[in-house]
Amino acid sequence: DARVTQTPRDKVTEMGQEVTMRCQPILGHNTVFWYRQTMMQGLELLAYFRNRAPLDDSGMPKDRFSAEMPDATLATLKIQPSEPRDSAVYFCASGTDRDRGTDTQYFGPGTRLTVL
């Protein structure tokens, strides 16, 4: 069945290193969301795209985070340089605005990031 895929599933890195997380949305979906989950803050929206255009990235620290959609089948979230406070699980979700009957966001399995 159709699923959102995310790679890597786990990433351990050292402070200052660049981290790139990838997401493949469900085929045919035109909206991609990035969320971050931590114990303290819960699930937070970082950014989202529709038809590959960024619609809202107000939840993202602009100085070190960047999100892109190189094509309709790939979304990336980069952190450069990474810091220990970036340790979290990062979720990608996809959806579509082409079906007026649904607004469901389908979540991927997440990337667990640990910055030492």
Add this chain to the structure above:
Amino acid sequence: GENVEQHPSTLSVQEGDSAVIKCTYSDSASNYFPWYKQELGKGPQLIIDIRSNVGEKKDQRIAVTLNKTAKHFSLHITETQPEDSAVYFCAASIRRRGGGADGLTFGKGTHLIIQP
């Protein structure tokens, strides 16, 4: 921006009993309210959602009610089973005309424990 409060943070019920989780939201423009279930190590999975033109929606053992005037919505699970044990999140968003919802604002989650 939107703020979603969720209670309780932990709920323990006997198998077969009912469970109720409550959420309030702050932005009167919000019109889409999904509920997600998250199991350990997995991404959130939609279990039911409701739009602001509907007061109640039911799907087998799960129901959601919405009070727009009071800005609160609730999840009801009847005849609870061990597999219902998980963390449940409520969320709010704005669904645009023509389809497609904005990013979700989540509550902090409720850890539901089903006692055998």
